[in-house]
Amino acid sequence: MQRRDFSGVMKTKNYRYVGEGQHVADKRTRVGFLLLENFSLPAFTQALDTLVTANLLQAQTFSITHFSLDGNEVISDLGLVISPDAELNHAGLNDLAMLVVCGGYRTPLHADHSFLQLLQDAARLGMPLGGLWNGAWFLGRAGLLDGYRCAIHPEHRAALAEVAKRAEVTSESYVIDRDRLTASSASGAPTLILEWIKQLHNRALVDGIEDILAFEASRYRRINPKSLLKISEPTRQVVQLMEANLEELLELEQLASYVGRSRRQIERLFREQLGTTPQRYYLELRITEARRLLQHTKLSVVDVGLACGFVTGSHFSRCYSAYYGYRPSKEQRLV
Incomplete structure (x- = not known):
């Protein structure tokens, strides 16, 4: 059977499933996390998860080193003890590509001369420097935020403004x-890392990371809302109808009628704005959700096929194989 490629915006959501971009990096980008006492474990793990997810999509893209100031164990804000590398x-x-200082709500705002000197030396090397939660305070205390915009938890905003008057x-x-x-805060940490990855890698990798990390937060999030910003309202409404009706499929005439357009108009809008036909978009949406x-x-292959609008197992298997190159029964289970 000849392999099919995904079309339009759906292609960028599925590149990692059909082998594009899945290469081993020639050289890993090394990221260091400095864990301070009472650092925010959620902020750290969400930032870390973004890098680990990138490695799932493109093997060995990043390597991660965990530091402490003295090499000893560090207690996080949740009481968990972390052993640094x-x-x-x-x-x-x-060889660090970036050093991230991980603070927390209860991290003491104190830095000795040797710590500040290390941060200053890292800056002289031209290394990007990051700060999570109140990690920015230590960058400011080292004089490394003068002339910069920066973010810090509101509890420590005044303290940072005091030591970094030109920030x-x-x-x-x-x-x-x-x-x-x-x-x-923890909510900004993964986005921060993702935006940094955007500066280093292609859009497809970033889309893949976003897609995976957003899965649990919104199970039925199928396409990046940003990708729909430039489409017309009728097209947006048809896409939303498709997303809401994967099990019981709607005919194109029904979709067109619901948004007050003709079948021909909807076909033209999809072709111009999404680079494909409504029928193919609907199919690729279902195939993507099936995977x-x-x-x-833990749904069975049969139940997944039915949930995604495939009446027979053989039809589901043929469509799945056409896009991914293997039967749905061979799909990797992550639960």
Whole structure:
């Protein structure tokens, strides 16, 4: 059977499933996380998860090193003890593509001279520096935020403004200003890292990361809302109807009628705005959701096929194989 490729916006959501972009990186990008006492575990793990997810899509893209100031264990804000890989020293700065200082609500705002000197040396190497939660305070205390915009948790905004008088201090979710990357809370941490990855890699990888990380938050999120910003309202409404009716499929005439357009008008809008036909878009939407259900639920292949509008198992298997190159029964289960 000849393989089919995904079309339009659906292609970028499925590139990782059909083998495009799945290569081993020639050289890993090394990221260091400095864990301070009482650091925010949620902020750290969400930032880390973004990098690990990138590695799932493109093997060995990033390597991660966890540091503490003295090489000893660090207690997080949730009371979990983390054993670092190494003590942060000048040797540890070698080959780092970015160093992220991980603070937390109860992280003491204190830094000795040797710590500040390490941060300053990292800056002199031209290394991007990040700060999570109140991690930005330590960058400011080292004089590394002068002339920069930055983000810090509201509890420590005044403290940072005091030591970094030439910085524009905000409590936005995250701020990237040139080679300074700061997030004020756990919710901003993954977006901060994702935006940094965008500077290094192609859009398809970023879309893949977003898609995977958003799965649990919104199970039926199938396409990035940003990708629909430039489509017309009738097209948007048809897409939403398709998304809401995967099991019981709607005919094109029904879809067109619901949005007050003719079949021909809907076909033209899809061709011009999404680069495909409504029928093919609907099929690819169902195939994409089928793979998600196979990977992230314990539903049987038969039940997944029915949930995605395939009346017979043989039809489901043929369509699935045409796009992914293997039968749905061979799909990797992640649960």
